[in-house]
Amino acid sequence: MSGSLVALLIISFIVSFGAFIGFYAGKHHKMDLEQWTVGGRGFGLILVWLLMAGEVYTTFTFLGASGWAYTKGGPVLYILGYQPLIYVVSFYVLPQMWQVGQKHKLQTQGDFFRARYGSKALEAVVSLLGVIFILPYLQLQLTGLGIIMEVASFGRIPRIPAMIISFGIVAAFVFVSGIRGVAWVSGLKDLLLLFAAVFIGIAIPYHYFGGIGRMFTALIQANPRHLVMPGATQNLGHSWYVTSVLLTALGFFMWPQYVGGSFTAKSGDTLRRNAVIMPLYSLSMSLMLFVGLSATLILPGLPNGDLSLLSMVRKTFPAWFLGVIGGAGALTAMVPASVLILTAATLFIKNFFRPVIAPAMTDSQVAKLAKVTVLAITAVALFFAILSSTSLVSLLLLGYAGVAQFFPGVVFGLYWKRTSTVPVFLGLSAGVGIAAFLLLTHRDPFLGCNAGFLGLCANFAITVLASLLSPAEFTNVAELALSSARTSPSA
Amino acid sequence: MQKPSFGSILYGLIPFIGGCFTVSLWDRIEPRVLGLPFNFFWLTSWLLLTPLCMWGAYRFETRRLSALDKTRGRSIP
Numbered sequence: 001m002s003g004s005l006v007a008l009l010i011i012s013f014i015v016s017f018g019a020f021i022g023f024y025a026g027k028h029h030k031m032d033l034e035q036w037t038v039g040g041r042g043f044g045l046i047l048v049w050l051l052m053a054g055e056v057y058t059t060f061t062f063l064g065a066s067g068w069a070y071t072k073g074g075p076v077l078y079i080l081g082y083q084p085l086i087y088v089v090s091f092y093v094l095p096q097m098w099q100v101g102q103k104h105k106l107q108t109q110g111d112f113f114r115a116r117y118g119s120k121a122l123e124a125v126v127s128l129l130g131v132i133f134i135l136p137y138l139q140l141q142l143t144g145l146g147i148i149m150e151v152a153s154f155g156r157i158p159r160i161p162a163m164i165i166s167f168g169i170v171a172a173f174v175f176v177s178g179i180r181g182v183a184w185v186s187g188l189k190d191l192l193l194l195f196a197a198v199f200i201g202i203a204i205p206y207h208y209f210g211g212i213g214r215m216f217t218a219l220i221q222a223n224p225r226h227l228v229m230p231g232a233t234q235n236l237g238h239s240w241y242v243t244s245v246l247l248t249a250l251g252f253f254m255w256p257q258y259v260g261g262s263f264t265a266k267s268g269d270t271l272r273r274n275a276v277i278m279p280l281y282s283l284s285m286s287l288m289l290f291v292g293l294s295a296t297l298i299l300p301g302l303p304n305g306d307l308s309l310l311s312m313v314r315k316t317f318p319a320w321f322l323g324v325i326g327g328a329g330a331l332t333a334m335v336p337a338s339v340l341i342l343t344a345a346t347l348f349i350k351n352f353f354r355p356v357i358a359p360a361m362t363d364s365q366v367a368k369l370a371k372v373t374v375l376a377i378t379a380v381a382l383f384f385a386i387l388s389s390t391s392l393v394s395l396l397l398l399g400y401a402g403v404a405q406f407f408p409g410v411v412f413g414l415y416w417k418r419t420s421t422v423p424v425f426l427g428l429s430a431g432v433g434i435a436a437f438l439l440l441t442h443r444d445p446f447l448g449c450n451a452g453f454l455g456l457c458a459n460f461a462i463t464v465l466a467s468l469l470s471p472a473e474f475t476n477v478a479e480l481a482l483s484s485a486r487t488s489p490s491a
Numbered sequence: 492m493q494k495p496s497f498g499s500i501l502y503g504l505i506p507f508i509g510g511c512f513t514v515s516l517w518d519r520i521e522p523r524v525l526g527l528p529f530n531f532f533w534l535t536s537w538l539l540l541t542p543l544c545m546w547g548a549y550r551f552e553t554r555r556l557s558a559l560d561k562t563r564g565r566s567i568p
Contacts, residue, residue: 077518080534081510084541088503091545092495099493213526220520220528227528228518238514245511272552276545279538286535415494 003319004154010320011152014192014327018185018334019169025184026177033367036178037107037346038263047183048265048274051339053281054186055261056086057193058336059144060137062329065285067305069292073231076289078244084279085249091275093253095268096414100482108343109259109406110351116413118477119421120355126406127351129432130256131344133399135381138340140396142167142385144306145333151310152326154319160386166334171378174338175371179264182338189335192328194284200313200325201287204294207316215294222297240445243453250456251404257336257343341381345373398439401452405431408456408463416467417478423466431459496555502548510537 029035043051061079068076100106104115110127114120142163149162173181202212209215219227230236253259265271288309295308299315302308313325349370354361361369408427412419438444438451446454510533517533524532 074518074530077530077534080531080538081514084506084538085510088506088541088545091503091548092500096493096495211526213523216523216526216528216531224520227520228530229514238518241514241518242511249507249511269553272549276542276549279541279545282538283535286531286538289531 003322004156007319007323007326008153008156010323011149011157011326011330014188014324015166015169015330015334018188018331019173021188022173022177022181022185022338025181026173029180031176031178031367033107033346033350033363033370034105035180036367036371037260037342039178039180039183041102041263042266043183043264043270044266045270045273048261048270049277050186050190051179051183051261051264052258052274052278053190054182054335055257055339056278057190057281057285057332058137059141059148059329059333061285062193062288062332063144063147063306063309065288066292066295066309067307069289070295070302070308071305072233072236073226073293073296074229075231075233075236075241076292077229078236078241078248080282080286080289081241081245082248082252083282083285085245086252087275087278089249090253090262090278091272093411093414094262094271094275097259097410098262098265098268098271100414101263104481107260107263108347108351109254109256110347112259112413113409114351114355116478116481117409117421117424118481122409122421122425124352124356125425126409126428127256127347129402131348131352133402134256134340134344134347135377135384136396136399138337138344138377138381139384141333141337141340142381145330145337146385147306148310148326148329148333151307151314152322152329154314163382163385166330167337167378167382170334170338171341171374174342174374179260179339179342182335182342183264185331185338186335189328189331190281192324193332194281196325196328197284197287200309201284201290204291204312204316208294208298212290215290218297219293226296227293235445235448237448239448240450243445243450247401247404247450247453247456250407251400251452254403254406254410256347256403257339260343260346261339337381341374341377344377345370348377349373397444398436401435401439401450401455402432404452404456405435405459408460412463412467413478414482417482418470418472419463419467420470420477423463423470426466427459427461427463430462431455434458493556493559495552498555499548499552502544502551505544506537506541509540510534 034040065079106112106115109130110123113126114123145166146159146163149157150159205212205215209218226232229238229241262271291312292308295312299311314322350366354366405428409424435452435455438446444451518530520528522529
């Protein structure tokens with residue numbers, strides 16, 4: 001049996017096994033909107049941990065981190081730097097968000113904005129922006145998946161059929177099992193990815209250099225400047241590091257899919273404990289970076305840095321192992337993609353379509369339409385991925401900077417009763433506007449700072465100022481939304 | 492709505508100081524620790540130190556919440 005066939009069989013086995021788990025997980029649950037979107041709010045520490053790890057560690061982290069280490073060098077430290085800090089921020093935001101969610105039976109980020117600010121317009125704007133930011137992220141998972149399948153099958157599976165088949169599977173189990181299916185598949189994915197990362201990250205430096213320390217000695221001899229900021233770049237220095245880490249740390253859990261994910265927890269305490277342990281998972285990330293760095297010496301001149309990890313694996317290990325990595329990589333694209341699809345579909349129907357176009361829809365009608373939308377959104381993402389326009393990469397950067405602009409609306413929403421719809425709307429527009437202008441005109445980093453961070457500063461300032469200037473009676477809305485939100489034990 | 496206490500926020504500030512604001516102090520190759528350049532070693536160790544800090548914040552927060560509940564005549568199961 002040829003190497004590529006072995007790799008292919010192993011990939012197919014892992015993907016089908018994942019799909020089987022995904023379908024099976026939803027079997028014993030009646031899939032109404034509540035069960036489909038937030039798993040009936042019954043996930044304990046382990047399922048929440050699996051779901052979060054499954055959502056957070058995407059192909060962007062899997063291929064992108066090693067890719068950045070390869071092409072940019074020192075600035076990749078930013079990925080290592082922001083990882084633990086996103087959980088620090090989540091510790092102070094998600095449990096409170098969960099409390100409000102529990103009280104008002106919220107399922108999405110759009111629901112939160114409606115409950116807190118009492119404004120359907122704000123709900124619709126935030127949700128539509130959320131869907132727009134999610135689409136390029138979804139497209140990136142698809143493209144990553146295509147790359148993984150192509151490299152891991154030695155070119156036997158071309159990119160486009162691979163994307164269509166695996167996304168068919170994703171859409172199917174999202175349709176059937178909802179968020180519960182995703183959490184279970186995530187378990188398989190996390191297990192495989194952890195094993196793969198630890199094994200590759202240690203084996204590759206040993207194989208070529210005789211150890212991680214010796215690998216770094218060789219890297220320092222070759223080019224010491226690659227290992228500190230700004231590395232191979234011109235302008236990614238220390239002020240860029242601080243502003244980018246801050247923006248990502250504050251903005252990360254503002255991605256609509258993580259807000260939805262946090263509503264699956266059975267208590268606020270689950271989310272707090274999850275925030276304590278999550279950074280440990282990121283240890284595997286530093287090993288991925290080492291592989292990307294080692295590739296600068298072993299495989300110089302790759303056309304695309306994102307290929308560095310897989311190319312190193314293909315060069316170093318037998319075909320069956322490449323199959324395992326390929327399978328793990330495929331699930332790493334499929335798990336976050338399924339959450340993204342589910343979130344985008346629910347946001348679009350429940351928080352944009354219903355308030356704007358069909359206010360009379362019932363929840364069960366929303367659930368039915370959202371499931372159909374799953375298929376539509378999958379098709380749109382496939383369409384973008386197959387056309388594969390590079391401008392989507394800049395849209396993704398805009399997505400990261402954009403979701404962070406929800407931060408003042410969410411955090412002031414939770415902690416400051418004076419804030420109301422108009423200030424949040426003004427701040428959000430300014431933040432998204434500034435970030436979009438700087439990013440799309442290629443002015444990022446601007447004056448050495450992350451463009452999204454500058455947008456966030458303006459956003460904060462405007463939200464605070466406008467809140468202080470607006471009449472105090474708006475606090476009544478906040479009182480209604482937040483008062484006695486502490487209804488559940490140990491929240 | 493239960494706001495996080497000032498004390499638990501102080502615990503959360505420690506990782507931000509260690510891994511973010513102090514970048515110009517630790518972004519260098521020497522001294523190497525365990526074979527790693529200093530910057531890579533520093534950030535990797537914050538992946539271990541951050542859970543410690545947040546465990547502190549967690550203990551602080553749960554103690555405070557249970558004390559608060561007792562004064563209100565409720566208890567955490």
